[in-house]
């Protein structure tokens with residue numbers, strides 16, 4: 117079934133409803149303390165390098181065994197999806213820490229911007245090349261978005277969130293181009309901050325995101341979620357009421373942007389599914405796996421979420437996915453959830469093919 121227009125970029129997967137994950141997957145206990153974010157590495161030096169690659173191989177294998185179509189590194193080589201990228205940049209001092217509120221939600225001690233930010237060399241390209249060498253499946257690589265990066269820093273230099281975001285967008289664009297050259301099929305920018313700072317999103321959030329994808333020929337995605345299943349986030353979600361309409365704020369501008377794919381949290385969230393109508397025309401990674409619970413969805417529950425999404429997304433544009441990263445979950449639970457995602461997508465794929 118091919119419904120793609122000739123002008124659209126083709127993803128190297130033939131399958132309808134190709135499955136993927138939003139990002140991180142649990143790390144083995146020999147690499148880092150499990151079920152934790154910012155978990156310290158269990159090894160160092162050469163041993164750590166080798167262990168990271170081994171973990172990436174295992175994570176890839178688990179995705180393939182579960183039948184995931186668009187695979188990733190499971191973020192096995194990074195401690196955290198934002199800080200690991202920033203650590204490799206000039207202009208940020210990790211010794212000089214200040215306490216700030218992350219996404220207006222929880223306090224954290226964060227590094228300081230002390231001078232002009234720049235990227236001297238590629239950050240993830242070796243890891244991406246390694247992943248590319250391990251599989252012929254389409255691969256997706258996640259990077260933080262400019263707005264999410266500035267939200268995890270204290271800025272003592274630019275003293276302007278917008279200015280710093282433009283600088284990061286430039287750097288992200290350099291990294292994205294290198295990842296594309298390394299054979300990455302989809303580059304995804306993680307923007308949980310899009311659900312919090314609505315004025316900034318519309319004033320310069322989407323513009324800086326477009327700067328980050330400028331000139332890319334591979335597919336691009338933006339992942340907007342309600343965060344990992346950690347307490348600060350689940351407590352915040354309780355304050356959001358019965359209908360979560362946050363997406364409504366950014367969707368009209370996103371719909372007009374050059375981003376190809378929008379990745380959303382849909383399973384067990386209180387997001388009204390009809391909001392997706394606002395990004396009609398975009399490909400949508402529909403989060404059909406809740407990452408904030410250890411309960412493993414049944415394939416039928418996954419299928420049900422996908423069917424609901426199909427009312428607002430054309431079948432050839434629907435990519436079943438997880439709500440967010442699964443780093444804080446146990447490996448066993450994450451494995452079960454990956455299998456449920458695949459099985460649920462298979463049910464709907466079958467329904468669509470008759």
Ligand SMILES: [Zn+2]
Pocket residue numbers: 138306308339340341342343344439440441
């Ligand atoms: Zn997320």
